[in-house]
Amino acid sequence: MSVKEDILKIAQAARQASLGVARLGTGVKNKALIKMAEGLEANAPFLKEENRKDTEAAEKKGLTKAMIDRLTLTDKVISTMANGLREVVALPDPVGEVTKMWKRPNNLMVGKMRIPIGVIGIIYESRPNVTADAAGLCLKSGNAVILRGGSEAIHSNTAIAKVLNDACVEAGVPANAIQVIPTVEREAVQEMLKLEDYIDLIIPRGGEGLIRFVVENSKIPVIKHYKGVCHVFVDESADTEMAERICFNSKVQRPGVCNAMETLLVHKNIADEFLPGMYKKYKEAGVELRGCERTRKVLPDIKAAIEEDWSAEYLDLVLAVKVVDTLDEAIDHIAKYGSLHTESIITKDYANSQRFIREVNSSTVLVNASTRFSDGFQLGLGAEIGISTTKIHAFGPMGLEELTTQKFIIFGEGQVRE
Amino acid sequence: MSVKEDILKIAQAARQASLGVARLGTGVKNKALIKMAEGLEANAPFLKEENRKDTEAAEKKGLTKAMIDRLTLTDKVISTMANGLREVVALPDPVGEVTKMWKRPNNLMVGKMRIPIGVIGIIYESRPNVTADAAGLCLKSGNAVILRGGSEAIHSNTAIAKVLNDACVEAGVPANAIQVIPTVEREAVQEMLKLEDYIDLIIPRGGEGLIRFVVENSKIPVIKHYKGVCHVFVDESADTEMAERICFNSKVQRPGVCNAMETLLVHKNIADEFLPGMYKKYKEAGVELRGCERTRKVLPDIKAAIEEDWSAEYLDLVLAVKVVDTLDEAIDHIAKYGSLHTESIITKDYANSQRFIREVNSSTVLVNASTRFSDGFQLGLGAEIGISTTKIHAFGPMGLEELTTQKFIIFGEGQVRE
Secondary structure, three states, X not given: OOHHHHHHHHHHHHHHHHHHHHHOOHHHHHHHHHHHHHHHHHXXXXXXXXXXXXXXXXXXXXXXXXXXXXXXXXXXXXXXXXXXXXXXXXXXXXXOOEEEEEEOOOOOEEEEEEEEOOEEEEEEOOOOHHHHHHHHHHHHOOXXXXXXXXXXXXHHHHHHHHHHHHHHHHHOOOOOOEEEOOOOOHXXXXXXXXXXXOOOEEEEEOOHHHHHHHHHHOOOOEOOOOOOOEEEXXXXXXXXXXXXXXXXXXXXXXXXXOOOEEEXXXXXXXXXXXXXXXXXXXXXXXXXXXXXXXXXXXXXXXEEOOHHHXXXXXXXXEEEEEEEOOHHHHHHHHHHHOOOOEEEEEOOOHHHHHHHHHHOOOOEEEEEEOHHHOOHHHHOOOOOOEEEOOOOOOOEEEOOHHHEEEEEEEEEEEEOOO | OOHHHHHHHHHHHHHHHHHHHHHOOHHHHHHHHHHHHHHHHHOHHHHHHHHHHHHHHHHHHOOOHHHHHHHOOOHHHHHXXXXXXXXXXXXXXXXXXXXXXXXXXXXXXXXXXXXXXXXXXXXXXXXXXXXXXXXXXXHHOOOEEEEEOOHHHHHHHHHHHHHHHHHHHHHOOOOOOEEEOOOOOHHHHHHHOOOOOOOOEEEEEOOHHHHHHHHHHXXXXXXXXXXXXXXXEEOOOOOHHHHHHHHHHHHHOOOOOOOXXXXXXXEHHHHHHHHXXXXXXXXXXXXXXXXXXXXXXXXXXXXXXXXXXXXXXOOOOEEEEEEEOOHHHHHHHHHHHOOOOEEEEEOOOHHHHHHHHHHOOXXXXXXXXXXXXXXXXXXXXXXXOEEEOOOOOOOEEEOOHHHEEEEEEEEEEEEOOO
């Protein structure tokens, strides 16, 4: 069979499975998740053996040690995957939730009920643990899933999916609820992205290149997340001690992730008081600052920022710093250069806190807290399938609820239209 | 300037306007809607004059009388458009609504707040009244809008948009909140569909051909609605008088619309009792039935249905009829042949009503009511920008709420990540 036929067959099987998965009770789904966790642990030798094929190939190809580390399945990684699935058991089942209901003048009762989206396609780069995480979240939200991992992890992903699927079927989940694309050919992704009749949503997880490729080639809606250029704005009324703590945490705690701060905006009236102490802390942590002219009047040592710095996602210990005249200038700067990801204001002023919350339309907007909280676990979603920085369907961290949609349900007593 | 440059300029202006429109208070938006309504009425002579250019061109091109009627702006059509805008004034402003809020163990207060989507592109066929309807809904929901109507209505649409925009600016709405693509060239649409950095969502309104063209060519998310193959299932326990009333209304009240019934499913145990009387009523109304074999055992006069009838959207006084053995068979038939639009069950059985509501995942699912209620006004949304039969972002009739998305808002007191 050709790749095209293979992918079509997988997608059709997923659509068929999705009808059954959508109707599963919470009990069956939870039982399956527990069996999936047990299956991963019980099959650790098999998973590591299959994984070794991938890591040996990676070594031959000369991949970096960091990349091979990310690819490697150890007992610890396997048990983390298993525990991730067990945590999903504890999350509330979103399917069937009636989010509102109202009565019409003709006595029709009209409501909205959460239902699964149907078939979700996940396209991701090499970490094999995504296979288990994504499969667990899709199952609990009543969706069938088609997984396409990086070619480096093909043996690992296929093995993980096999173990998960066996556990599912044992628990009473329809076959093919969880499938992995079993080929490394890039054509497979292109074919997958054409099948709008069988796949409802594509979630790419990886670098900007992968996401752009998916968007360019997909006829299926895509949840996008190009980058995170997150801002903290230190308002003139900020508590400087709190501002230092939050700005430090937002930049330094884990600089390589999308919810780390990349640009610091400082109100002119607090710049002299705040910047020198902050600079000292950053310097000790090895953070390189790049400042606007006014920042450099306070901190003459630091490099000058150029235009590109204002939209840079460094993902590193580098930070752009700009002094602004007003809250409005901060909000406008964020609208112009930001990526709609996460922004925080540090302030003691009530009115400014409310304006920032209302007028900054990024996916997560905070007052007096670190940008690092922009994360499904931290916000209390329980788990995260990804983050959306486009406003369609979901915006921000996506948990189980965001893997559902809502239908209208109507209870009548014989009403017809006049 | 080339078409490409023109469209880019329009889209950039819309993005710029959207930042201001998103921040408008409800008062300004309502004032603008009232002024828009007044403006349409005050400028009726100008609108009719511009409209005449379109209708004369249409006559020369030999368009049908029905098409020219749909295109013509009379005082009555203009006042209907104006009153539509006044009705939007009365609808609640969705922007800023906090739909939920919860406390995290670290005392962070996390909530979700409705915000506008940003820039909406509407691509529609010739009725010029869509121009005012869509502009009003987009404005009230805080979005900028780019309208691209049918080429036959270019003068009418441009004139309506000019009147609406003047009224908006007078009320304090940023310029370019409402724009019409001022050219009839098809290239304009293709260019528009590429501008994912400036346009957030495309809503095509028209026939399947238009919608498929948009989906094929768009890099921007599209709200889709290909067709409505709606079902009514008459359960064995149905009240036959109620079933007749609803089945008649669903098919006959307005057969040419997407929420009219196209296939009638009848439980085998009620077929003998229900079908003959129903057939009589349909016959009187001029409805042609096409039945499965078992239907034709009860109604030997009618035509045999062929496979294509089960997925046909007749939009006419034609109806496919099938006798089924069980509720499950009805649900499976709907899943196989339906278009995810609207389905209704007629039943006196509590358990079956609940199963149908839960297991049929079309965008609107009814018990004991006509499919014709699947409509924004009828469901109480107040107005409708369109209907979605794909599950991403919105599913079913879309009102003001569906023109928004939700951001996370977080109130802290200095929290950082450990």
